[in-house]
Amino acid sequence: MRSWLSSMLSKPATWLLHIALGIIVLGACVTHFCGEQGEIHLRADKAQTLTVRHSSVSLFLWDFHIVSDKDGNPVDFISELRLLDRRAKTPVVDEGIVRMNKPLRYHGFRFCQSDYDSDLQGVVLAYNYDPWGIGITYAGYALLLVAMIAFFTQKNTGFRAVLKKSVLYQRRGLYAISAGVLIVLLAVIMTRAVTPKPPLQPVLQTPLLGIHVSVIMLAYTLFAVIMINGILGLCMPKRREQILYVSHVLLYPGLFSLTAGIFIGAVWANMSWGRYWGWDPKETWALITMLVYAALLHLPWLKNKCALSKGRFAIVYHVCSVVAFAFVLFTYFGVSYLLGGLHSYAN
Numbered sequence: 001m002r003s004w005l006s007s008m009l010s011k012p013a014t015w016l017l018h019i020a021l022g023i024i025v026l027g028a029c030v031t032h033f034c035g036e037q038g039e040i041h042l043r044a045d046k047a048q049t050l051t052v053r054h055s056s057v058s059l060f061l062w063d064f065h066i067v068s069d070k071d072g073n074p075v076d077f078i079s080e081l082r083l084l085d086r087r088a089k090t091p092v093v094d095e096g097i098v099r100m101n102k103p104l105r106y107h108g109f110r111f112c113q114s115d116y117d118s119d120l121q122g123v124v125l126a127y128n129y130d131p132w133g134i135g136i137t138y139a140g141y142a143l144l145l146v147a148m149i150a151f152f153t154q155k156n157t158g159f160r161a162v163l164k165k166s167v168l169y170q171r172r173g174l175y176a177i178s179a180g181v182l183i184v185l186l187a188v189i190m191t192r193a194v195t196p197k198p199p200l201q202p203v204l205q206t207p208l209l210g211i212h213v214s215v216i217m218l219a220y221t222l223f224a225v226i227m228i229n230g231i232l233g234l235c236m237p238k239r240r241e242q243i244l245y246v247s248h249v250l251l252y253p254g255l256f257s258l259t260a261g262i263f264i265g266a267v268w269a270n271m272s273w274g275r276y277w278g279w280d281p282k283e284t285w286a287l288i289t290m291l292v293y294a295a296l297l298h299l300p301w302l303k304n305k306c307a308l309s310k311g312r313f314a315i316v317y318h319v320c321s322v323v324a325f326a327f328v329l330f331t332y333f334g335v336s337y338l339l340g341g342l343h344s345y346a347n
Contacts, residue, residue, distance in 0.1 A: 057107060162249055216286075
């Protein structure tokens, strides 16, 4: 018990990372078991009553219109609603507006724009009733962000131990700055290459698009460098361990960037479609990739448990870093061309 408490006090950010992930899983479980989601079709000439658990609300479509740019491309869908809370003792008609990436919150419900009828007299709204799960999950996201930032200031971490052994520390300064600039430059080039070109779909017209794509591409760039290091490490026995240290240093920001990118996408999905996770092929394989690289991050544990020599462990590490990149390639290319899904616009 004392050793456990001592570990928590000496590495608070590390423990906070794992606690945050636990809170996110807890929030997802609460959403799954206690929340409900679906779609409701509204027509301008008929009110609809939606009843979920102990909440009931009547909705009437007052107006729907499409906002277009100067070239006639749609940039937003706006549904103006009249709502009536059926639980109230003295019913009052409220007004509400649903826009792309701007859901309407009403007495525990969240309504998001999903589709519209060809005659513009009807809309389909995605609804989500989840009074507790989303709040718990968002608290986990916030805690995770704080923990990832605090981790790099924490002493006595595997990251700092490996950094001191790597060439990035031994020849720090111009070498480290040059490597950082190159990685960021590659990430910017990849971001520009994969970002959808105008005119954008209304769901993509949000600042979160640039943030989400940039952070994910930074992670993929770092993983690509680690993969190249893995090949070099296997081909250069004398420098194998030194290359391992560099790869492991880069793995921390790479994994953290991918994790942050996934959760930024989850927040965006919750704004657009009323749920932060829908098991879309792209997001599912991004999660699998995150878990694969998390396993690689914890691989030094195998060295201690299996009593591997430094040379043998370096070979195992470099092989795993090359194999792991196959998951990145499948997530980016394989899913887009073979499985499709909501991210098909990224093909």
